[in-house]
Amino acid sequence: MKTDDKKIVKDYFNAVGFERWRNIYGDGEVNTVQKNIREGHKQTIETVVNWLKTDENLSELTICDAGCGTGSLAIPLAKEGATVYASDISEKMVEEAKTQAQTALGENHNINFFVSDLEAISGKYHTVICLDVLIHYPDQDIQGMVKHLADCAESRFIISFAPKTFFLTFLKKVGEFFPGPSKTTRAYQHSEAEVIKILQDNGFEIKRQGMTSTKFYYSRILEGVRH
Template identity: 70%
Template sequence: MNGIDDKTVVRDYFNATGFDRWRRIYGDGEVNTVQLDIRTGHQQTVDTVLAWLKADDKLSELTICDAGCGVGSLSIPLAQAGAVVSASDISEKMVGEAKERAVAIGLPSNPSFSVQDLETLSGNYHTVICLDVLIHYPSDQAMDMIKNLSSLANDRLILSFAPKTFLLTILKKIGEFFPGPSKATRAYQHREAEVVRALESCGFKIQRSAMTSTRFYYSRILEAVRG
């Protein structure tokens, strides 16, 4: 499956059956054991990034791009903390859900939401964040996406991705990495060294890193700043 096909699959999936499934996972309603584990892992990743940004004590001064915002799990708390947030997602339904959630808690205009994919995003922001998106794309396309995201970030880029390690590759092969009932797009792992090289080629250096690991959710988080 080539990159274009992967993007079409992702868009169609998150505008159809995937939307209902992942809206539940990223919500607070009842889900099965696997989905609850993934919800917990994703929230830990979001909490790690929020903690990094809040530790810098400048959120109210920042413009932030949340690329691949889903239902607003990160965009909304960032806006609540005072940041000016531009959020986007490839899925129109996800963006619609994120807007509804923001309006419901009194955030009608910040974050601002749009339907876009990572390769067509434009603009300039202090910080660009892309969480749990690169897993949907093969390495060559993911590296191109990282380069475009880097061009939007004036100071900092934060990424999360499923790391390619021997253990996780084995788990994935035997069906324990991302079980079918909870995910229906291809799950691509990426070598951390390759991601770091892509960032460094765009003038960034790694400042902080973390790993989220639950039973069914694995995510490496990198914060890169302009060197």
């Protein structure tokens, strides 16, 4: 990945983006669009947590939450007994996630937090999860990012992304006509077929699929398991 791509994301989430997304992921006052995004993100988290709970072995798993944000996935997984390794490119996000985890789980929780971009994550984990992160990176970066995370996953890889469809592309183009705070932010959509191919090329087959659709939030969720 180009250094500039990572720097843009890192700088954004350590500055204005941190406050914006902390509010969206939290429970404070937000505008109508942000509230809709909050609900969509919550639904995506619930889908993934329910998948893993259904398997009834969370307490036996090590899970890498790649791009953990404020801990909205790591915390419920830890509550269910998983050992979680949660990272984010933003130091501010990681500090907020630590605070949220201490509030929800106490001081001696089973989440290991660290600051890292996706391509610097190391180690092996039963499951690697990367939710709502790819939207910040263009197509040319995705293959390398997904391959690296796939190499860290011993058994399962769960990923979500904004699907590239004619309708969503049209909505984004419409949004670009509006100036000021209403203007669309830097966001990328990705071809589902291409993401599936990358997973298959790295030894995974698709087991479960999900889709979250709200008025301002669209996320395709794929679970790949090793052959």
